[in-house]
Amino acid sequence: MAVVTFMSDFGTSDHYVAAVKASILKYDPSANIVDISHDINSFDIGHAAYVLKQVFRDFPEGSVHLVSVDTVGRKSDKYVAAKLDNHFFVCPDNGLLSLISQNRPEKVVDINSVAQISSTFPAKDILAKASAELISKSLDSLGPEVGQYIELIGRQVKATKKEIVGNVIRVDHFGNLITNIEQQEFETIHRINKESGYQIRAGREQFSSINTAFYQVDPGECYLLFNSQGLLQIGINKGNASELLGIQLDSPIFITFNQ
Secondary structure, three states, rough: OOOEEEEOOOOOOOOOHHHHHHHHHHOOOEEEEEEEOOOOOOOHHHHHHHHHHHHHHHHHOOOEEEEEOOOOOOOOOOOEEEOOOOOOEEEEEOOOHOOOOOOOOOEEEEOOOOOOOOOOOOOHHHHHHHHHHHOOHHHHHOOOOOOOOOOOOOOOOOOOOOOEEEEEEEOOOOOOOOEEEEEEHHHHHHHHHOOOEEEEEEEEEEEEEOOOHHHHOOOEEEEEEEEOOOEEEEEOOEOOOOHHHOOHHHHHHHHEEEO
16 A cells, blocks of 8 residues: 655644645545654744655655645745655655755656646645655656756765764754764764764763763763764753753754864
8 A cells, every 4th residue: 555644834733734635535545644744843844854854764665755844935836746765755846855865856747837726725736636646656647857946955064084063953852952963974083083082062061972872861961872863962861952951953063083
């Protein structure tokens, strides 16, 4: 059974999520719809990209991912479907595709250029229909290929033999600080420096070790570890690191290696 995932910034207090699901089921009653999240911050493409990037590969290859975040509001709104990393994505042309993978899509098509639909609810009237059709049809059948689509540049880590400088890319529900510093890059530079010591600076706080589990610090104490996505995470055991450390989204994180 084909999987259609659904992620939006709609929240759950209104009818919007149900209406989109109903539209998918109208076109294909057998569709298996899985919610990723509907609590994406309003119009926040970065938040949507972070969440989708962490989870879409956990679904079977060939899954269809419908993303309705920052869907309306531009004069030249365009809606696209794409094949990327053996998954299909249906979303507004707002830069999301460029933030969820280091690879470029194999193909991107305009799903609203042939029998154009004008709608104040494109997630229901345009994106849902295309998502349902992708269960049984090819990408090419949805519309013509586009030569250009919006691409954004994500926050980049700066690394030398002496230092890694990254940023907080997500403050999660628990107040944990997720950075874009990858474990593989850290370990590579650590080996170059013959696994000497290092200092990690986050705001006014400084640390000299990285934990491997949450329980290695007592409740109320700060921990650092590489999470299941291989990203450096800073948190407080049973506490909110963002509030207590005064660190927010985009805050810089420094790792300096002893020479």
